[in-house]
Amino acid sequence: GENVGLHLPTLSVQEGDNSIINCAYSNSASDYFIWYKQESGKGPQFIIDIRSNMDKRQGQRVTVLLNKTVKHLSLQIAATQPGDSAVYFCAENIRGYQKVTFGIGTKLQVIP
Amino acid sequence: DAGVIQSPRHEVTEMGQEVTLRCKPISGHDYLFWYRQTMMRGLELLIYFNNNVPIDDSGMPEDRFSAKMPNASFSTLKIQPSEPRDSAVYFCASSLGGQSGTDTQYFGPGTRLTVL
Numbered sequence: 401g402e403n404v405g406l407h408l409p410t411l412s413v414q415e416g417d418n419s420i421i422n423c424a425y426s427n428s429a430s431d432y433f434i435w436y437k438q439e440s441g442k443g444p445q446f447i448i449d450i451r452s453n454m455d456k457r458q459g460q461r462v463t464v465l466l467n468k469t470v471k472h473l474s475l476q477i478a479a480t481q482p483g484d485s486a487v488y489f490c491a492e493n494i495r496g497y498q499k500v501t502f503g504i505g506t507k508l509q510v511i512p
Numbered sequence: 513d514a515g516v517i518q519s520p521r522h523e524v525t526e527m528g529q530e531v532t533l534r535c536k537p538i539s540g541h542d543y544l545f546w547y548r549q550t551m552m553r554g555l556e557l558l559i560y561f562n563n564n565v566p567i568d569d570s571g572m573p574e575d576r577f578s579a580k581m582p583n584a585s586f587s588t589l590k591i592q593p594s595e596p597r598d599s600a601v602y603f604c605a606s607s608l609g610g611q612s613g614t615d616t617q618y619f620g621p622g623t624r625l626t627v628l
Contacts, residue, residue, distance in 0.1 A: 434616070443516075443603050443619030444555070489555065498543050498607065499568060500617065502555040 408487065410507040419477040421506045423490030428471060430492035434500065435464060435475045439486045444502075447475070447488075451495075477508075485510045516620035518604050524626045530592040533623045536585055537606030545605040545617060546579055546589050555603075561587065562609065594627045601625070 413419045425433065431452035436444035450457045450464045450473075457464050463476040473490050487505040517536040525531055537544045545560040559569040564581045572579070576595070581587040591598055601624050605617040 441621075443605070443622050445619065446616045449616065498545075498560060498562070498609065498615075499557060501557075504554045 408505055408507045410509060412509045412511060413480045414511050415480060415482060417480055419475075419480045419484070419508060421475045421477075421488050421508065423473040423475075423503050423506075425471050425473055425490065425492045425503070427492060427494070427501070428468075429494050430501075431495050432493040433464070433466060433473050434491045434493070435462075435473075436489045436491060436502075437484075437486045438489065438505070444489060480508075480510050482510045482512055484508060516604055516606055516618055518602075518620035518623050520623060521621060522624045522626075524628065525594055526628050527595055528593045529627075530590065531594045531598075531625060531627075533589040533602050533604075533625070535587045535589070535604030535620060537587070537604070538618055539585065540608065541606035541618075542609035543607040543615070543617075544581060544587050545607075546587070547603040547605065547619075548600045549603060549622070550600045558589070591625075594625075596627045599625055599627050 434449040435447040437447050438444045448459045448462050448464050450466050455466050461478045465474045487507050489505045490503045491500045493500045519534045542563050546558040547555055548558055549555045558571045559579045560567055561581045577591055579589045601622045603619050603622045605619045607615040607617045609615055
């Protein structure tokens with residue numbers, strides 16, 4: 401029979417628009433957060449990270465926002481390009497431990 | 513650096529057969545992780561090593577799964593006997609292991625395992 405798999409949230413964005421991908425993390429003790437991008441047929445790739453003593457961090461075309469009060473993380477991608485199409489995972493970690501817990505991911509589809 | 517290297521990239525086997533997946537971490541990295549990714553459960557940590565020593569194997573699903581790291585540049589994940597429900601993409605990742613205790617993990621391209 402057919403497997404009932406995880407239903408990945410999907411975000412469709414027009415090329416050139418900004419994308420916002422949201423993530424709710426589970427452990428209030430987590431103090432380090434990472435966003436990964438996974439393209440089809442490849443392993444996850446690090447995009448950007450943020451520590452709990454910050455609420456915003458910017459990279460090239462990407463910004464991560466952290467709201468510890470509501471345990472929410474977001475990834476903003478400016479001027480989204482077709483090459484940004486992928487599944488994006490947030491991950492959380494507790495400082496001092498190497499174990500990282502991944503969320504289920506969000507699929508970003510960029511419409512040319 | 514070539515990044516994390518995994519082999520084979522694809523493996524198709526029959527139920528009951530032994531499967532061995534291989535990983536070469538990035539040179540100088542002290543931590544090595546094995547993950548499994550399925551549509552049902554997403555990305556799951558199976559086991560990780562620090563300086564070739566297994567630290568946490570709580571994610572290993574059953575005794576059929578075993579992992580070894582005989583030296584700093586090589587690790588194997590073995591499934592014996594394999595079952596159809598083991599079909600998944602298996603990723604190896606490595607990290608440097610910073611003083612903060614947390615460091616970026618770099619993933620290999622994965623091995624897509626199909627057990628018939």
